[in-house]
Amino acid sequence: xxxxxxxxxxxxxxxxxxxxxxxxxxxxxxxxxxxxxxxxxxxxxxxxxxxxxxxxxxxxxxxxxxxxxxxxxxxxxxxxxxxxxxxxxxxxxxxxxxxxxxxxxxxxxxxxxxxxxxxxxxxxxxxxxxxxxxxxxxxxxxxxxxxxxxxxxxxxxxxxxxxxxxxxxxxxxxxxxxxxxxxxxxxxxxxxxxxxxxxxxxxxxxxxxxxxxxxxxxxxxxxxxxxxxxxxxxxxxxxxxxxxxxxxxxxxxxxxxxxxxxxxxxxxxxxxxxxxxxxxxxxxxxxxxxxxxxxxxxxxxxxxxxxxxxxxxxxxxxxxxxxxxxxxxxxxxxxxxxxxxxxxxxxxxxxxxxxxxxxxxxxxxxxxxxxxxxxxxxxxxxxxxxxxxxxxxxxxxxxxxxxxxx
Numbered sequence: 001x002x003x004x005x006x007x008x009x010x011x012x013x014x015x016x017x018x019x020x021x022x023x024x025x026x027x028x029x030x031x032x033x034x035x036x037x038x039x040x041x042x043x044x045x046x047x048x049x050x051x052x053x054x055x056x057x058x059x060x061x062x063x064x065x066x067x068x069x070x071x072x073x074x075x076x077x078x079x080x081x082x083x084x085x086x087x088x089x090x091x092x093x094x095x096x097x098x099x100x101x102x103x104x105x106x107x108x109x110x111x112x113x114x115x116x117x118x119x120x121x122x123x124x125x126x127x128x129x130x131x132x133x134x135x136x137x138x139x140x141x142x143x144x145x146x147x148x149x150x151x152x153x154x155x156x157x158x159x160x161x162x163x164x165x166x167x168x169x170x171x172x173x174x175x176x177x178x179x180x181x182x183x184x185x186x187x188x189x190x191x192x193x194x195x196x197x198x199x200x201x202x203x204x205x206x207x208x209x210x211x212x213x214x215x216x217x218x219x220x221x222x223x224x225x226x227x228x229x230x231x232x233x234x235x236x237x238x239x240x241x242x243x244x245x246x247x248x249x250x251x252x253x254x255x256x257x258x259x260x261x262x263x264x265x266x267x268x269x270x271x272x273x274x275x276x277x278x279x280x281x282x283x284x285x286x287x288x289x290x291x292x293x294x295x296x297x298x299x300x301x302x303x304x305x306x307x308x309x310x311x312x313x314x315x316x317x318x319x320x321x322x323x324x325x326x327x328x329x330x331x332x333x334x335x336x337x338x339x340x341x342x343x344x345x346x347x348x349x350x351x352x353x354x355x356x357x358x359x360x361x362x363x364x365x366x367x368x369x370x371x372x373x374x375x376x377x378x379x380x381x382x383x384x385x386x387x388x389x390x391x392x393x394x395x396x397x398x399x400x401x402x403x404x405x406x
Contacts, residue, residue, distance in 0.1 A: 028056070032047055035097075044060070045097070060096075066089060131185045136181070141178075149161060154194065154196075159194035160193065161180060165195070165196065166199070167266055179264065181202055199229035204235065208222060219244060220239050221246075222237055223237060226332040232269040273332075279335065280294075280306075286328075286333050290314045291311055292308055306335045310339060311341070318339050
């Protein structure tokens with residue numbers, strides 16, 4: 001070993017970001033392990049590194065005693081005084097035992113331990129460097145993919161994007177640039193691992209922060225997000241400035257701001273609704289684009305159940321395709337939402353507090369936990385093609401389709 005090794009340490013520190021002290025400590029530990037294994041020596045040994053010469057020395061540490069019991073660990077006071085007359089019983093003396101024929105096996109063992117320590121040091125360096133990017137958006141390059149992951153190169157490290165974090169219908173080709181959210185920075189048996197996502201709700205939040213200055217500086221606040229990635233997202237916002245409309249701010253002039261994010265997410269629909277402190281108003285906004293006549297609660301503040309009354313012709317719109325609209329509204333507001341058509345309610349006061357339901361039709365309520373198939377079956381079984389209040393089914397569905405297009 002020579003000064004060339006010191007230069008190699010400096011190169012590793014520059015290219016890998018691993019400090020020279022870490023590398024030296026790894027080599028010291030490797031030489032100790034190799035010495036004990038290959039020379040069958042169990043005594044306490046230490047390795048010293050001479051930075052000027054670039055050399056390592058192996059020393060055996062022995063304790064000065066009156067009577068030697070184990071020559072591998074002890075040295076007599078008489079022998080110690082011949083080395084230096086200042087030694088006393090209990091002192092430790094270091095004897096150089098660096099073998100000249102360290103051998104191929106010893107070098108191989110040392111190499112294995114050194115590589116392991118280097119991997120650990122590099123893993124810690126990666127975790128330390130990239131932990132600051134957790135829950136933030138980064139741009140990476142698709143390097144490869146297999147049945148489980150898409151591998152994205154971010155800086156000098158390779159991140160993984162599991163299948164459930166990939167947008168449905170989105171194709172990832174080699175060398176594609178993708179914007180992803182860093183969801184995890186950790187390690188496993190193979191080393192440091194960074195996990196990224198295209199489906200996390202926070203990805204939408206970060207995209208709005210980049211697109212809308214008012215969101216970034218806190219003037220407009222994103223309160224909650226409910227997302228079914230690749231299909232539809234509902235986002236609730238409020239303004240901390242009474243002169244600024246939060247919904248209009250996120251949508252932008254002619255919808256330009258929200259459209260940029262829709263394009264980034266491959267055409268995913270985004271509904272921006274206004275957050276309200278009043279739960280009734282918030283739930284009504286969350287069910288947009290459906291009209292809401294009234295929202296009823298049980299009266300218990302801890303009870304997160306809400307009964308929503310909508311016009312009969314708005315029932316299918318309020319529920320949404322495969323129950324999606326009411327499901328997202330429930331996640332957005334934190335309430336379990338049951339929807340009832342107006343025809344099944346005898347009376348609703350102006351505040352929506354006292355609702356008297358027809359006892360014969362109470363069991364026909366539609367919940368966000370139920371599927372709309374039961375409603376469809378009722379329509380199919382009714383040969384008159386009428387809703388309970390006599391409106392034409394096809395006409396109502398056409399009206400809903402027109403509203404969706406708008």
